[in-house]
Amino acid sequence: MKTSISAYRGRFAPSPTGPLHFGSLVAAVGSYLEAKTRGGSWFLRMEDVDAPRCSAAAAAEILRQLEACGLHWDGEIVWQSRRSPAYTDALERLKASGRVFACACSRRELADSAIAPDGAAIYPGNCRDGLPPGRTARAWRLRVDTARVDFDDAIQGRIVSDLAREAGDFILLRSDGLFAYQLAVVVDDADAGITHVVRGADLLASTPRQVFLQECLGLPRPAYAHLPVAVNAAGEKLSKQTRAVALDVSRPGPALLAALEFLGQQPPRELVGAGPQLILDWAGRNWRLERVPRRRTLAGEGETDLK
Numbered sequence: 001m002k003t004s005i006s007a008y009r010g011r012f013a014p015s016p017t018g019p020l021h022f023g024s025l026v027a028a029v030g031s032y033l034e035a036k037t038r039g040g041s042w043f044l045r046m047e048d049v050d051a052p053r054c055s056a057a058a059a060a061e062i063l064r065q066l067e068a069c070g071l072h073w074d075g076e077i078v079w080q081s082r083r084s085p086a087y088t089d090a091l092e093r094l095k096a097s098g099r100v101f102a103c104a105c106s107r108r109e110l111a112d113s114a115i116a117p118d119g120a121a122i123y124p125g126n127c128r129d130g131l132p133p134g135r136t137a138r139a140w141r142l143r144v145d146t147a148r149v150d151f152d153d154a155i156q157g158r159i160v161s162d163l164a165r166e167a168g169d170f171i172l173l174r175s176d177g178l179f180a181y182q183l184a185v186v187v188d189d190a191d192a193g194i195t196h197v198v199r200g201a202d203l204l205a206s207t208p209r210q211v212f213l214q215e216c217l218g219l220p221r222p223a224y225a226h227l228p229v230a231v232n233a234a235g236e237k238l239s240k241q242t243r244a245v246a247l248d249v250s251r252p253g254p255a256l257l258a259a260l261e262f263l264g265q266q267p268p269r270e271l272v273g274a275g276p277q278l279i280l281d282w283a284g285r286n287w288r289l290e291r292v293p294r295r296r297t298l299a300g301e302g303e304t305d306l307k
């Protein structure tokens with residue numbers, strides 16, 4: 001079925017490396033409300049492309065948590081682990097257009113490279129003009145050259161990026177044979193007809209690479225809104241690594257209220273003790289994207305201030 005260009009199609013794309021915690025609930029709630037209040041659909045994609053880091057148990061738990069919070073998705077769930085043919089096809093197109101090159105470099109050989117703002121090594125260009133004699137391809141990289149990428153983020157404002165300095169020639173197919181997150185996201189969003197990407201600002205560093213890839217593949221660019229990311233008292237992003245506590249599905253109400261407060265919405269005290277449906281009904285009537293704090297990080301661990 002062809003959908004009209006104007007229909008809003010949003011998504012939530014968790015990586016099933018562990019259960020949802022407060023930080024991921026914020027991204028779920030923000031993307032859900034923005035889609036629903038604009039008459040749109042909200043799709044769910046399990047980002048299990050990095051199979052060794054993901055588990056079926058974590059994916060099942062995420063589904064249970066979303067349902068307990070009343071965050072019901074539209075349509076079929078997309079599983080990245082089942083989409084290799086689509087990623088292969090995109091990589092073949094890039095090969096045909098000369099946009100990618102095979103790379104033989106090992107991690108050790110790149111150890112002295114400059115470091116990008118997101119901590120990744122900036123590729124020094126060793127294999128750009130062909131594999132050195134006797135070396136075999138380990139990975140495939142996208143040629144970045146002097147690409148500049150600009151886009152308007154609905155929350156963070158204008159983003160201007162110098163990709164060569166900030167990312168360099170980045171990997172699309174890893175040496176372990178897995179497709180890189182950057183390629184998978186771009187192909188998946190395009191195939192699902194996603195028009196609006198609402199997600200955490202920790203991914204803002206990836207967005208210019210994704211926009212550039214869209215241009216290389218001739219794919220439409222969705223609109224972007226990057227929500228502030230929840231950090232703990234030490235300023236660290238809530239994640240499995242920082243031992244963020246899993247969302248307690250036996251009490252979804254307080255977590256939803258805390259997520260709404262975190263996102264700058266002002267749920268009334270009368271909602272304390274309410275179930276998820278009542279809270280989401282209120283949020284659906286009162287959600288304002290312009291109230292979301294225009295910040296990349298914000299302290300918050302899921303406690304509601306409402307008493």
Ligand code: GLU
Pocket residue numbers: 012013014015047185199200203
């Ligand atoms: N899977 C990513 C994460 O859980 C989100 C990717 C996206 O929203 O584009 O951080």
